[in-house]
Amino acid sequence: xxxxxxxxxxxxxxxxxxxxxxxxxxxxxxxxxxxxxxxxxxxxxxxxxxxxxxxxxxxxxxxxxxxxxxxxxxxxxxxxxxxxxxxxxxxxxxxxxxxxxxxxxxxxxxxxxxxxxxxxxxxxxxxxxxxxxxxxxxxxxxxxxxxxxxxxxxxxxxxxxxxxxxxxxxxxxxxxxxxxxxxxxxxxxxxxxxxxxxxxxxxxxxxxxxxxxxxxxxxxxxxxxxxxxxxxxxxxxxxxxxxxxxxxxxxxxxxxxxxxxxxxxxxxxxxxxxxxxxxxxxxxxxxxxxxxxxxxxxxxxxxxxxxxxxx
Numbered sequence: 001x002x003x004x005x006x007x008x009x010x011x012x013x014x015x016x017x018x019x020x021x022x023x024x025x026x027x028x029x030x031x032x033x034x035x036x037x038x039x040x041x042x043x044x045x046x047x048x049x050x051x052x053x054x055x056x057x058x059x060x061x062x063x064x065x066x067x068x069x070x071x072x073x074x075x076x077x078x079x080x081x082x083x084x085x086x087x088x089x090x091x092x093x094x095x096x097x098x099x100x101x102x103x104x105x106x107x108x109x110x111x112x113x114x115x116x117x118x119x120x121x122x123x124x125x126x127x128x129x130x131x132x133x134x135x136x137x138x139x140x141x142x143x144x145x146x147x148x149x150x151x152x153x154x155x156x157x158x159x160x161x162x163x164x165x166x167x168x169x170x171x172x173x174x175x176x177x178x179x180x181x182x183x184x185x186x187x188x189x190x191x192x193x194x195x196x197x198x199x200x201x202x203x204x205x206x207x208x209x210x211x212x213x214x215x216x217x218x219x220x221x222x223x224x225x226x227x228x229x230x231x232x233x234x235x236x237x238x239x240x241x242x243x244x245x246x247x248x249x250x251x252x253x254x255x256x257x258x259x260x261x262x263x264x265x266x267x268x269x270x271x272x273x274x275x276x277x278x279x280x281x282x283x284x285x286x287x288x289x290x291x292x293x294x295x296x297x298x299x300x301x302x303x304x305x306x307x308x309x310x311x
Contacts, residue, residue, distance in 0.1 A: 093204050093293050094300045098225040101218065104232035105256035105299040112255045113288045115295045116141040117231065119170055119207065122149055122156040123264025129272045130263045131163060137279050139289040141165050144207040144229075147172035147191030149264055154198045161199035166291035168205030168229060169195065171217060174265070176210050184220035205229050205292060229292055231260035237271045238262060246274045250281055256299065258292060 107113060116134075121127045121143055134141055143160055145167060150157045161167060171187040179187065188206065196202050206226035208217045218228050233252035235245040249259055259278075261271050279289070290298070 093227050094296055096300065097227045097296050098204055099222050099227070101213070101222065101228040101230065102296075103230040104254070104258050105295040106302070107256035107295075107298055108302050109255055111288075111298060111302070112286045113290050113295060113298055114253060114255070114257045114259060114282060115290055115292045116259050116261065117144060117168075117207075117229070117292065118142070118261050118263040119144045120146055120149070120174065120265030121263040122153045122160060123268070124153060124156070126268040126272055127153075127156055127160065127263045130268075130275060131159060133272070133275050133279070134165070135163065137276075137289075139279065140291050140294075141289070142168060142205070142229075142292040143263065144168040144170035144205070145191065145195060146170050146174045146264065147187075147194050150191070150194055150198060157195075157198045161201055166205070166293050167195055167199060167201050167203050168207055168292070169203055169221075169226065170207050171209055174209045176212060177215065179216035179220070181216065181220055184216045187217065188221055188224070188226070227296075229258065232257040233259045235259065235261045235271070235274075237268065237274070238266065240270070242270045242274045245270060246278055246281070249278050253282060253285070253287070255287075256295060258295070 105113075105115075116139065118127075118130060118141060122145060127143075130141075140163075143165055145157065147169075169188055169191045172191045173187060192203060204226055206218070206221035207229050208215070208221075211230060212218075213228070221228055232254065233249055235249050237245045240248060245261075249261075253259070261275070262268050263271070282289070
């Protein structure tokens with residue numbers, strides 16, 4: 001009986017182990033299935049294929065767009081050339097005046113024309129203020145530039161030229177000393193080269209600093225066919241109070257006259273303050289404002305008319 005009991009016990013253990021193994025297997029299979037069934041369904045993401053764009057698939061350029069761009073560039077270039085030619089014309093002198101020295105133009109007294117000129121620029125603040133006043137009054141003037149100031153303020157120089165004002169040479173350093181020919185050449189040629197480089201203007205007008213005619217500068221300028229432009233009305237704005245400089249201009253104003261003022265070289269606030277009143281008073285007296293080249297062109301026209309009348 002003892003052996004029989006031991007056999008039965010072993011059988012029971014085997015049966016229990018078998019049942020446990022089967023139960024574990026069934027639990028491992030059914031539990032994940034139940035969990036998946038109870039979880040919310042996750043939508044399937046569509047598969048996206050990355051397709052590289054080949055050169056052949058890029059859009060073809062619009063021919064009309066290209067034509068339009070070319071036409072715009074051509075029009076812009078033509079306008080730029082036109083502006084440059086206009087600026088060159090503003091500073092061009094009749095050939096008969098090249099190599100000469102003059103203080104004013106000889107006009108028919110009935111033609112009341114006068115030229116405003118400004119020396120020693122370009123100069124920050126005051127040159128811009130004077131440009132604004134001239135623009136507001138629709139006036140073209142003549143500016144005589146110091147080379148080293150133009151080198152410092154080239155953009156300001158471009159603004160003056162773009163506004164249609166005439167431009168002249170006022171030496172590189174603006175010194176009141178004697179020059180030999182080489183020294184005069186450096187002062188004048190260097191300034192003219194920079195004026196042309198910055199603005200495109202090849203000027204043939206020269207004004208000696210301080211109006212000095214015997215220190216070598218004017219002689220060299222005339223030798224090189226510059227017209228030495230002096231003045232007939234000196235505002236003395238470098239030393240005069242606002243009212244005095246206005247009186248100076250009005251007292252000396254005449255037809256064909258050239259007025260000397262300054263936009264640079266120091267504090268020119270009095271010139272800026274006086275300029276609108278000077279313009280208003282001269283206009284009231286019937287004066288027309290022109291550049292120095294225009295003034296000389298008017299003289300040339302008057303001379304031609306006189307010759308025709310004398311025939």
